[in-house]
Amino acid sequence: MMYDLCTRNGLPHRNTKKWIVAQTEEQWAAALKTHEHAQKIGVPTRLIGRAEAQALEPEVQALAGIVESPTTGIVDSHALMTYLQGDFEDRGGDCAFLTRVTGIEALNGGKDGYRITAVTSDGTETSITAETLVNSAGNYACHINNMILPPQRHRTPYYAKGTYFSYAASFPKTSVLVYPATLPGYGGLGTHLTLDLGGRIRFGPDVEWVDNADDLVPSPARLEQALPEIKAYLPNVDPEAISLDYCGIRPKLGRGGAVNTGKGFQDFIIQEEEGFPGFINLLGIESPGLTSSLAIGEMVKGLLCWDWIVTQGNCHYAKNRATFRSYRRAPGKIGGSRVLGVGSVELRVRRRSGDGEINTLVLDNVLHMPNARCNGLSLPKYRETHPSTGVDGHGDHVEARSDNGSEPEWYAEGYHGLPRVVLAGEPQGESHLSDDEPYKLSVMASNEEMEKLWQRVENRSWVT
């Protein structure tokens, strides 16, 4: 995704490749684990033999072995950020710089949105209300989390400072990035060799646990510690040419290892918080958060869907766990699709076109299908459970009325040729529907499948 974006928009980048180098048998075992894991998840890696290594990068030492990541590269991070900001603003986004969020109130548990209070640089306090709130506050993401979630769900932030060292000499040189194989339990990826787009070498970052996220003074004492690590893979390095450069702080959720073989390894947390609809937490987005930023964006996009399409299947279904008012876990499959649970959903809907009157539509026995393209309101099921409500449909327009047709209940309007329930506040979540493809949105469950589902949930208690 990143290469594609950079190529399409002329952002400076280079596919440098990366070598993970091992000096000991223990490091080699760790490097092989990374290789095996990469193969499993479809990330290309390959082992490099001694002769090839010598021919390609004669200055790099790897006594026990090398794993190459051929797709690793570098990007001009400032150019990338400027592009993303411009793209966001072109699409109607507003950035509020020099503005600090000081408080957040979940209105009606988040069902009516979030009131965000912020203070600008001149001390002016402002507030806005948002239906969807994505917490991507980096080192302060735990603080934002703790403003919203109850005390038992508060998070403690940990800070791993990383100091970089510049290299002023033109020898030795490499054309690949070089990472020492990381042993389990190490908080970072080792003091590695990185290149900038001009081909200049920089070493770092190391790992120094600090208590203050604003502690941004590079630590001179770290150079002594980093030197043996650097010399191990670049023996001809000139120590006199290495000097302190700058540092940064990574947000960590624990003091565990940085690789998935490490004890206490803590992956990124990217989730809509249970019981707080529309509140998405991005926690522990440390390295490689920049590389992953576009993929993280896609993931967040997929977390929220507000499209409730009226279908002709025999089951209601919802894509997001946070949509449910009550819920029972019931992992299994229905109609070949993954189901994680079943529960009730409360939708705040507009009663009829042209007025702002709001109604609450309760749907029971809704299947939680995380891979569904959207949410589905089954018309046959609705008719079965609401016998006194009449539902009329003309093409992609549907109207539900109770009391012999006198009382409007909810309605649906055309959206990509499909009848979509009109929700109060018209929340603008991400839609996975378009005009281009035909969709099969009706979920048909057989009696046997439903019986199995109820057997699975029988012994589980309801969660609200």
Ligand SMILES: Cc1cc2nc3c(=O)[nH]c(=O)nc-3n(C[C@H](O)[C@H](O)[C@H](O)COP(=O)(O)OP(=O)(O)OC[C@H]3O[C@@H](n4cnc5c(N)ncnc54)[C@H](O)[C@@H]3O)c2cc1C
């Ligand atoms: C030393 C170091 C080396 C790294 N190397 C790499 C690498 O090689 N590759 C890679 O992919 N990643 C790397 N990273 C990680 C990468 O920089 C982060 O993962 C990425 O910046 C996270 O992006 P983010 O938007 O989640 O958070 P950030 O970039 O930290 O942005 C968070 C923003 O929220 C703002 N904010 C916080 N609190 C508030 C508040 N209360 N009100 C208003 N605004 C607030 C902050 O001011 C900041 O602008 C490195 C990080 C460090 C420190």
